Amino acid sequence: xxxxxxxxxxxxxxxxxxxxxxxxxxxxxxxxxxxxxxxxxxxxxxxxxxxxxxxxxxxxxxxxxxxxxxxxxxxxxxxxxxxxxxxxxxxxxxxxxxxxxxxxxxxxxxxxxxxxxxxxxxxxxxxxxxxxxxxxxxxxxxxxxxxxxxxxxxxxxxxxxxxxxxxxxxxxxxxxxxxxxxxxxxxxxxxxxxxxxxxxxxxxxxxxxxxxxxxxxxxxxxxxxxxxxxxxxxxxxxxxxxxxxxxxxxxxxxxxxxxxxxxxxxxxxxxxxxxxxxxxxxxxxxxxxxxxxx
Amino acid sequence: xxxxxxxxxxxxxxxxxxxxxxxxxxxxxxxxxxxxxxxxxxxxxxxxxxxxxxxxxxxxxxxxxxxxxxxxxxxxxxxxxxxxxxxxxxxxxxxxxxxxxxxxxxxxxxxxxxxxxxxxxxxxxxxxxxxxxxxxxxxxxxxxxxxxxxxxxxxxxxxxxxxxxxxxxxxxxxxxxxxxxxxxxxxxxxxxxxxxxxxxxxxxxxxxxxxxxxxxxxxxxxxxxxxxxxxxxxxxxxxxxxxxxxxxxxxxxxxxxxxxxxxxxxxxxxxxxxxxxxxxxxxxxxxxxxxxxxxxxxxxxxx
Amino acid sequence: xxxxxxxxxxxxxxxxxxxxxxxxxxxxxxxxxxxxxxxxxxxxxxxxxxxxxxxxxxxxxxxxxxxxxxxxxxxxxxxxxxxxxxxxxxxxxxxxxxxxxxxxxxxxxxxxxxxxxxxxxxxxxxxxxxxxxxxxxxxxxxxxxxxxxxxxxxxxxxxxxxxxxxxxxxxxxxxxxxxxxxxxxxxxxxxxxxxxxxxxxxxxxxxxxxxxxxxxxxxxxxxxxxxxxxxxxxxxxxxxxx
Numbered sequence: 001x002x003x004x005x006x007x008x009x010x011x012x013x014x015x016x017x018x019x020x021x022x023x024x025x026x027x028x029x030x031x032x033x034x035x036x037x038x039x040x041x042x043x044x045x046x047x048x049x050x051x052x053x054x055x056x057x058x059x060x061x062x063x064x065x066x067x068x069x070x071x072x073x074x075x076x077x078x079x080x081x082x083x084x085x086x087x088x089x090x091x092x093x094x095x096x097x098x099x100x101x102x103x104x105x106x107x108x109x110x111x112x113x114x115x116x117x118x119x120x121x122x123x124x125x126x127x128x129x130x131x132x133x134x135x136x137x138x139x140x141x142x143x144x145x146x147x148x149x150x151x152x153x154x155x156x157x158x159x160x161x162x163x164x165x166x167x168x169x170x171x172x173x174x175x176x177x178x179x180x181x182x183x184x185x186x187x188x189x190x191x192x193x194x195x196x197x198x199x200x201x202x203x204x205x206x207x208x209x210x211x212x213x214x215x216x217x218x219x220x221x222x223x224x225x226x227x228x229x230x231x232x233x234x235x236x237x238x239x240x241x242x243x244x245x246x247x248x249x250x251x252x253x254x255x256x257x258x259x260x261x262x263x264x265x266x267x268x269x270x271x272x273x274x275x276x277x278x279x280x281x282x283x284x285x286x287x288x289x290x291x292x293x294x
Numbered sequence: 295x296x297x298x299x300x301x302x303x304x305x306x307x308x309x310x311x312x313x314x315x316x317x318x319x320x321x322x323x324x325x326x327x328x329x330x331x332x333x334x335x336x337x338x339x340x341x342x343x344x345x346x347x348x349x350x351x352x353x354x355x356x357x358x359x360x361x362x363x364x365x366x367x368x369x370x371x372x373x374x375x376x377x378x379x380x381x382x383x384x385x386x387x388x389x390x391x392x393x394x395x396x397x398x399x400x401x402x403x404x405x406x407x408x409x410x411x412x413x414x415x416x417x418x419x420x421x422x423x424x425x426x427x428x429x430x431x432x433x434x435x436x437x438x439x440x441x442x443x444x445x446x447x448x449x450x451x452x453x454x455x456x457x458x459x460x461x462x463x464x465x466x467x468x469x470x471x472x473x474x475x476x477x478x479x480x481x482x483x484x485x486x487x488x489x490x491x492x493x494x495x496x497x498x499x500x501x502x503x504x505x506x507x508x509x510x511x512x513x514x515x516x517x518x519x520x521x522x523x524x525x526x527x528x529x530x531x532x533x534x535x536x537x538x539x540x541x542x543x544x545x546x547x548x549x550x551x552x553x554x555x556x557x558x559x560x561x562x563x564x565x566x567x568x569x570x571x572x573x574x575x576x577x578x579x580x581x582x583x584x585x586x587x588x589x590x591x592x593x594x595x596x597x
Numbered sequence: 598x599x600x601x602x603x604x605x606x607x608x609x610x611x612x613x614x615x616x617x618x619x620x621x622x623x624x625x626x627x628x629x630x631x632x633x634x635x636x637x638x639x640x641x642x643x644x645x646x647x648x649x650x651x652x653x654x655x656x657x658x659x660x661x662x663x664x665x666x667x668x669x670x671x672x673x674x675x676x677x678x679x680x681x682x683x684x685x686x687x688x689x690x691x692x693x694x695x696x697x698x699x700x701x702x703x704x705x706x707x708x709x710x711x712x713x714x715x716x717x718x719x720x721x722x723x724x725x726x727x728x729x730x731x732x733x734x735x736x737x738x739x740x741x742x743x744x745x746x747x748x749x750x751x752x753x754x755x756x757x758x759x760x761x762x763x764x765x766x767x768x769x770x771x772x773x774x775x776x777x778x779x780x781x782x783x784x785x786x787x788x789x790x791x792x793x794x795x796x797x798x799x800x801x802x803x804x805x806x807x808x809x810x811x812x813x814x815x816x817x818x819x820x821x822x823x824x825x826x827x828x829x830x831x832x833x834x835x836x837x838x839x
Contacts, residue, residue: 058485081491089489097486099514101825104837109511113491125839140837145518145826159490332675336686425675461610465664468614473621480622480631502634506815509631510822513645516631517652517823520615527615528608536607 004167004199005032010064012050024050026223032201037193039202039214043245047223048203052169056087085114088165092172094156103155104140110163128158132188150181168192169201174209186213207249211235211270232268251275316358317435321444323554327561328432334565335424343568344420351427358435366426376422380415442467447548479519487511613661616649617668624672634815647698648819651778654699655706655824662699670695684795694785702778709770721758742802749806767830775817783809
């Protein structure tokens, strides 16, 4: 199994030597395998944004190592353009970066920057639009700013997908979306991994989506990796998470609450259906219901 | 532009709540003193004047208990192009004082480096420092609301002429408040577009039309973000019952104390001396004294 | 609902404020940032700082344009004060001309949207006469420059006529507004420079032509892109170029 991304003892300080000097990363360690969906969670200000901005070369490692697809990002001869093609970074509320009048043009911006020919650009735009769920012919000539918020976000994401990067990084992908659209986005993210074999890194505060999607989670607090594991492993440590200022998914919190009140239930549960089964099993609810009716 | 984070840390518009003589001055007095000192900085034409100004300003910074580093932080983003400008001045300065006033130090083709051009650079650097300190002093020791009120009260006599003093002061306040926010926004946009392969770097031979269009991915989102914030702010203000400046009273009551008048008087006299005191002659004397010293030393060493 | 008058005032103040912030930001970042475009002319840079003034005037009217012009002027003046650019330390050069950018830009925009084709043609005709007299004056200064000036003005007026004959006026109104606003800046500033004796008339003409034309083009591109996006104006009939 190949590591597509490796972070070793990464440190970062903003504006070193100035009155606004701020240490944001104090030794982060991370490893991502090909085809994984890895989530990064942590309280606000823990350095998550700083961390992911290293991955596509916006920030260079000051101390420590970052390796992407085998390339050391501290290397001065690094081809940043190549890196940006391989690693697609989608910022929070990406719809704010739209600038072209017409949808097709904005999505084509990325491929055009890399000098692709006209038919290739068209092909990429088409594919990207279809991936996010915007019909090519239907939307490509629409005016960008006349779309709804969710549609604009899809356009922005398509703009990055059109580069066909191997690694996709989403910073708060469901921020500000209604639950239905958020759900749609999350399944699309899973599709990206399942059908197109991309590796996905997710930064999010939405524990439900993290629980649903992630293969593994890294918990970053104050610029350091403090926890690592599968969602079940991480979210079953509710007390520890709370001490970091984080919460587990609501369902898991309910299970923890039950255990706290003396009920012997599993706490490594992530979804409502699992919880339902567990509660049903533990308390023989269906049987009791049957008895009451009878 | 690899150092993206410098933009959002501008010192202009940020208030540091220390307690000092300067902090306690009435904002109107501060604004008037600011204007006077700006005039002094702009029109001071001799090394002596500039150096004295700088010394005095540094003294005031010390009085205000503000760390000097904060005051000079605003220089950071501007440094590269100041350096370029200085270089251009150095090489291409044409002196308006007549050919005899400057001694040529080095000449090559049409590039003349004279004592006048060096003087100009020196003055420019001094002026830059002074101006930065001045504007930092004003914004670091005065709350934005105080500034707005001060400006408005100063302009209020003009209200009789139906001059919208309150509205204008509010516009300035909003500008000041949003400049750092939009700077951060600009930084965000740059990063996002760079992640898509956008290139804003200097590439000599590109036609300027192409370069303008290269800037659109930066400028369009910036403007749109600003306009969106304007919409939000408008709604917020109206929701809180803002109905304009007529009959509007204020929670902050400005009082002018004797100490304000004293400070004003001191600054006024000081600026008068700087501007009218003919300090250029001191320049000349210092210069001759220094060159005498220097030649003495060289003479001594040579022996 | 709120009365129209009061509501607009608040919005005008706020829009003027945020656009003023952009002016300050762009000016502050200088040639290192997006406020300046390097052009192959002696002045090296075309400034884009007047663009927010024009945009503010188009969106919110002449008063906002005036205020933004004031902010632009003050900033320019302060900047000149620091860098020691004597020419622009004179408030009559730095501030006064800039006050008119917003007003003329707004006037051009508002008027052009509503004029019929014939009114536009009459306007073009009168512009022709005015420019003719200007060129005639310029002849007395320097023949070659006057000829170049004449050709340029003729081209501009021809462009204007061409625009006036189209149907969809919004886009053309924006282009015209950008051009007029920039021209106001260039012409008035250079006039003040000559009047106050900082620049000989020939140099002013040259500077105006070499720097002014690129600045117009730059301004128009940005104004169309921004206002087009904000107001949802069609800039291309066929849609995207993909």
